[in-house]
Amino acid sequence: xxxxxxxxxxxxxxxxxxxxxxxxxxxxxxxxxxxxxxxxxxxxxxxxxxxxxxxxxxxxxxxxxxxxxxxxxxxxxxxxxxxxxxxxxxxxxxxxxxxxxxxxxxxxxxxxxxxxxxxxxxxxxxxxxxxxxxxxxxxxxxxxxxxxxxxxxxxxxxxxxxxxxxxxxxxxxxxxxxxxxxxxxxxxxxxxxxxxxxxxxxxxxxxxxxxxxxxxxxxxxxxxxxxxxxxxxxxxxxxxxxxxxxxxxxxxxxxxxxxxxxxxxxxxxxxxxxxxxxxxxxxxxxxxxxxxxxxxxxxxxxxxxxxxxxxxxxxxxxxxxxxxxxxxxxxxxxxxxxxxxxxxxxxxxxxxxxxxxxxxxxxxxxxxxxxxxxxxxxxxxxxxxxxxxxxxxxxxxxxxxxxxxxxxxxxxxxxxxxxxxxxxxxxxxxxxxxxxxxxxxxxxxxxxxxxxxxxxxxxxxxxxxxxxxxxxxxx
Numbered sequence: 001x002x003x004x005x006x007x008x009x010x011x012x013x014x015x016x017x018x019x020x021x022x023x024x025x026x027x028x029x030x031x032x033x034x035x036x037x038x039x040x041x042x043x044x045x046x047x048x049x050x051x052x053x054x055x056x057x058x059x060x061x062x063x064x065x066x067x068x069x070x071x072x073x074x075x076x077x078x079x080x081x082x083x084x085x086x087x088x089x090x091x092x093x094x095x096x097x098x099x100x101x102x103x104x105x106x107x108x109x110x111x112x113x114x115x116x117x118x119x120x121x122x123x124x125x126x127x128x129x130x131x132x133x134x135x136x137x138x139x140x141x142x143x144x145x146x147x148x149x150x151x152x153x154x155x156x157x158x159x160x161x162x163x164x165x166x167x168x169x170x171x172x173x174x175x176x177x178x179x180x181x182x183x184x185x186x187x188x189x190x191x192x193x194x195x196x197x198x199x200x201x202x203x204x205x206x207x208x209x210x211x212x213x214x215x216x217x218x219x220x221x222x223x224x225x226x227x228x229x230x231x232x233x234x235x236x237x238x239x240x241x242x243x244x245x246x247x248x249x250x251x252x253x254x255x256x257x258x259x260x261x262x263x264x265x266x267x268x269x270x271x272x273x274x275x276x277x278x279x280x281x282x283x284x285x286x287x288x289x290x291x292x293x294x295x296x297x298x299x300x301x302x303x304x305x306x307x308x309x310x311x312x313x314x315x316x317x318x319x320x321x322x323x324x325x326x327x328x329x330x331x332x333x334x335x336x337x338x339x340x341x342x343x344x345x346x347x348x349x350x351x352x353x354x355x356x357x358x359x360x361x362x363x364x365x366x367x368x369x370x371x372x373x374x375x376x377x378x379x380x381x382x383x384x385x386x387x388x389x390x391x392x393x394x395x396x397x398x399x400x401x402x403x404x405x406x407x408x409x410x411x412x413x414x415x416x417x418x419x420x421x422x423x424x425x426x427x428x429x430x431x432x433x434x435x436x437x438x439x440x441x442x443x444x445x446x447x448x449x450x451x452x453x454x455x456x457x458x459x460x461x462x463x464x465x466x467x468x469x470x471x472x473x474x475x
Contacts, residue, residue: 037092047088055082062194068426069190071180076123085114089135103144110139110164129171137164140294142204142224145216151209155221159204161294162264162323166191197443201264201293202226223410226291228390230326232299233287234259234270235353235383239373240277241318241363243305253277253369256306257318259382263290263299263326272306277373287385295330298323303358303382319358319380329354329386351387358382407434411442 058079067075089112097105111134118130142157168191170184180186199205206222242253257279258272268288273279290299301321358380368375409432422428427444 047084051082051084054084055079058082061198062191065194066187066190069193070183070186073124073126073180074122078121078123079118080121081117081119081129083117085116085133087112087114099144102146103142104146105143106141108139108141109137111136128173130168131171132169134167135164138162138296145220147215149215153209154216155206155208157204157206157222157224158199159224160195160200161296162298163192163196163200166195196265201297202291203265222412224293226293226391227295228292228388230263230290230292230299230329231287231351231385231387231389232261232268232290233285233385234261234281234301235385236281237273237277237279237303237383238355238381239378240279240303240358240380241305241360241368241374242277242372243316243318243368245369245372253372255279255318257303258306260302260304261288261290261299262301263292263297266290274306292326295327296325298325299329301356301382301384303380317362317364319360319363321356321382322359324356330388351385354384354386355381356384414445 059082063077063079067077070077089110091108091110094106094108097107099105113134114132116130116133118133119127120129121127137160140157140159140161142159143153143155144157145154146152147154166188168188170187173184197203201224204222204224208216208218208221210216211218237257240255240257243255245253254275255277256272256274257276259270261268261270268290270281271285273281299321300323303318303320305316305318307316360374360380363374365372365375373380411430414428417428429444430442431439432442433439
């Protein structure tokens with residue numbers, strides 16, 4: 001293994017442990033990097049056994065998500081074949097981070113590229129398969145709390161700081177695409193949403209090694225504490241693509257742009273600025289507030305055109321900001337402003353304005369005016385205002401009128417609700433309202449319905465469902 005940095009362990013003011021002074025980072029320090037060849041060798045022996053476990057996970061977790069997201073004819077969708085290829089995932093390099101005396105975190109890259117054999121039937125005569133699958137992401141494993149009593153390890157959490165990249169190669173989609181245009185994109189979106197809402201921060205998977213509340217805080221073991229809040233506001237746009245154009249010498253093209261900002265599973269949509277390729281959002285425009293759990297979480301910004309004409313419906317996408325991690329945003333801009341003052345980090349009460357170039361590679365240039373900035377090589381840009389609120393900053397250091405607190409409410413389980421209503425609504429949601437603020441609505445919860453354990457292959461489940469619908473006696 002290779003040690004990053006040099007020096008001895010030392011206490012940091014925030015209670016974390018640092019490797020000397022050679023690594024100047026916002027939060028914790030990498031302790032060790034390893035190739036993990038021994039883990040990859042071990043996994044080669046375990047991987048064949050993992051197929052059945054992953055198959056159960058797909059049937060119980062992913063299948064309901066696909067049914068809910070896809071058109072009506074696919075509501076009975078089932079995986080009748082699920083076989084992973086012989087290739088095993090590759091792990092590494094690994095980073096071991098010590099957050100505190102009771103919290104150690106392991107972060108490692110995971111890459112899986114393999115031929116697979118997945119076959120999906122819908123019960124309506126439509127079927128398709130997946131013969132190639134790739135999965136790339138950075139997996140985080142938090143080991144906490146560490147205790148002075150048995151079992152020493154209180155629990156383990158597993159999550160991704162950012163959305164893992166999942167790509168599939170479909171087979172037998174010709175008939176499906178003819179009848180349902182954009183079907184492959186809908187499946188991809190459903191798979192992405194599945195991971196985003198199940199294992200991408202703030203969503204985690206956790207396992208407890210003890211339930212003894214005398215020695216462990218169960219809430220701490222089941223959640224990832226937030227680091228702070230990132231406030232982002234879109235200020236202006238420059239040289240955006242013109243999704244709407246006409247034969248006019250004065251104003252040959254224009255757009256109705258708005259922005260979609262995303263961090264983790266949280267999404268914020270800006271207002272629309274009408275008839276402009278150089279939009280300026282009003283000073284009263286509400287900011288987006290993102291709760292940050294990991295400094296490597298990426299902020300994503302997409303600039304879209306409000307559809308209003310046939311032409312604009314074909315363009316739609318005006319560009320996107322390349323992903324920027326919170327760590328990068330907090331480092332600020334090293335360039336000097338016009339008054340010669342060096343730009344600093346965006347701390348509370350001191351927002352930082354940043355101009356970023358948009359990636360316009362996916363803009364449909366053939367639908368744009370010949371003199372459009374995107375076609376003439378002029379970069380599209382947006383100005384962002386960024387501000388960071390550290391949850392442990394002393395209140396006395398904040399300016400008058402600044403945000404001083406974050407109220408976070410988590411609802412994990414509930415009992416006693418009408419089962420019929422939960423089934424009809426496909427899970428219940430809950431609403432939280434703070435006086436003077438718009439309500440926050442949760443996503444639908446997952447129902448835990450008791451089902452009898454049957455010695456039946458999953459591929460036969462849809463046969464049983466069809467027999468029950470026809471009122472066959474299965475006793």
